[in-house]
Amino acid sequence: MKRRKVGNIGLVFGNDTIRAAQNVDGRMVWSSVPVGENAKKSLRQLISSAPFVGRNAVVGLEGSAVLIESIVLPPGSAKEARKICTDRLKGDPLFSADKAILGIGVESMPPADSGQSPALAIMTAMNRERLMDVMRLCRDAEVEVQAVEASALAAWRAWNAEGLQVRMIRGGGHDLVLAGLDSKLLFCRIVDTPVPPLELRATIGRAASLLGAESFPLLMTVGVDEAGRQEIAGALGLEVTPPGRSLDDAAAVGLATEGPILADFTPPEERVLREKRHVRKVSVAMAAACGVLVLAAGALGTQRIASLHDRQATLEQQRDITQADKQQLEELNAELAREESNEAVIVEARPGHRMSTLFALISSRTTDAISIETAKVVDIEDPAYASAMRDKNNKDKKRAGPVPRQLEVRLNGLARTGLAVRQFADALLGTGAFSDVRVEASERVLLSVGVDGERFRIYARAETH
């Protein structure tokens, strides 16, 4: 969106009219209303009668409420200008010190032959009561007053020109004669309209002498038609021209134009109010900016938090799945360890010595000369291995692999002869299944009348796992 370039509204409060002008995007907007019984209503009507932008205004007073005089201060007395002006107004019914506010613009001139430079002063006095009325009116109409000055002085800013110049501005029942150098106003005189040619000539001559010039090359006029300009030119012997741009109201345009203000009559309480308005405006702007920032940050933060919560929920779901996987893994590992242990048990438990084979070996080696009464086979853990495992000082013991075992066989029986017992024992040893075969007892016994035999006890041992 394009930002519009607008200046302050220049408001001129005359005796019977209120006029306004404003520079909006390089175009001057102008309006005027007569002052009715309700001045506030008139002001509001004025503001709404033209496309004025904003409520910032530079207020100018004219007419009987303002007194302007150009005076020459003696050399060296520039610093005492205020005192001199106050003394001049002493006793004035409208502009004495207690009834008016004094504004002075002082300009030093080039040094004279004596070495000390004189000073030109434009003394402006504004009636306090009228000023307060205008200020109250502006406050009631919600117009924000940026400055207050004499509209006659502000008229100098209506257009720019270079060099020494003199201007005559007609309007509001007065003719203003202004003179200055470049943008600097140095002389002002207000005369009732129409100013007689002789008085105009004298005024211009005085202005020229105060500004240290013999005469002016031309006179620029506003509010005077072509016939009037020719008449003045004929009377004064000067070239009379209008300014380069058309002006409906030089005073209002001057107030609406930015530039140095010769004397600002803004009352102190109005300045305080203006500062308060400024502080309030800046504070509100800052508060709005802070509010927007807080809202934006809050919205972004809340959005980020919501996003984090969503992510947290997703991650928690993943974590739950992982936890379930971990639990399943632990259970599976335990089951796997059990299955592997079972497989190891199957491998280790495979008997190295089949009992049926052992029993068959013993049966096959039994002959007619041998009769086994009792047989006992015991499968036990290898005593040496068991002892080593029980030994607390044996640090090398390991419970790995199959446990070595022994088969102890004890056979009791009868034989025809002792030789048959020995042959039976040798036959058992000859099978290769036993690591040790011993005849523990063998004795001749009488079995019945005339019949004897050999009673024996054999111990055999086989090693297995």
Place this chain on the structure above:
Amino acid sequence: MKPNGKIALAAVALVMASAGTLYPIRNSLASSQSEVDRIQADLDRDQGVHEQLLKAHARMLEVKASIAERAFGLCPSTPEAEHEFETSLLGLVDSTGLHSVRMDRKTETMDSRTPVLSLDLVVEGEAQSLQKFLQALEGMRWVTRVLGITVEPGNEVRRMTLQIAVILEQKP
């Protein structure tokens, strides 16, 4: 106080108010971020769990296949399986010509580490029947071990006491 001072004061007040408003959001944000980081760290630490699970599952299938391929297995450590084994054993006794006199059973640990179901079986019969019984026992599906045989005196038919252990699967 000068206007700039008032504006500065208002600015400070607004900054403080803004900070006060946003501070709880900032705390909540930091807390949420910290929680997310913690969970993410947990997930990063457990990143390989699924692969480990798949490997363990594959290994389990291998072990089970390997056990299934073996000629012998372990008797399940359940009352039903143990009862089934006892029934099969008595069937073997009858089928091999032995006569069962008594059977006592107990569960114990062989070699101090292997759980077994131990059966004390008293039978009567001939030596050839015992031989057949032992061969049939060794041909069973489960890994068994004869821990003791006692043959008492007699003629053809004798009383024999056998201590038979069947190795059980380890309990979970």
